[in-house]
Amino acid sequence: MEFKLLTSHFSRTDWWIAAVLAGTLAAVAFRSLVWEKRNRWKVVVLPLVGAVGMAAGSSARGIEGNTPLALYTVTMLSLALTRVVFARYIKRQMELAHSGQPIPQPTAKQIALFILTLVAIMMAIAFTL
Known part of the structure; x- marks a missing residue:
């Protein structure tokens, strides 16, 4: 049985399209983290800085080749999916902030969980690409 990666047939153009979509x-995933509507344009900074x-x-x-585009795609997709996974936690934090209540600092356990989740998502995407 032969195992083919989902992107084994991707051309350079396909990788560019994937990278733009991932960015x-x-x-979009991080848009909700910017509270003020007039500053929402700033969410493009993360993908642009990542690309640069x-x-x-x-x-x-x-x-050379498609490797940088593949790495960028994996990174941006992983960040977006991690944001989705932690949507409930982030929503609670945002509600606290909007109500004027103090936002507790994340614990070491929460930070470790975030990092492990991000790495697991990155590995899962990398193995399927």
Whole structure:
């Protein structure tokens, strides 16, 4: 039985489309974290900074081909999905903030859970791409 990755047939154009879609999904996922409507445009900063960082790092290391686009796609999709997984927690925190109540700092356990979730999602996406 042969195992083929979902993206084994992707051309460079396909990877560009995937990267743009993943960046857009990340921006949409984090849009709710910006409270003031006039500042919501700032959510594009995360995907843009990620793209610039990925391009600069890849260029500095001489990495060519589709690898940088694949890494960017995995990263942005992982961030977006992690935001979705923690939507209830984030909603509670936002409600506290909007009501003027203090927001408790995340515990070490919560931070560890967030990081483990992010890594698990990244690994799952990486293995399927």
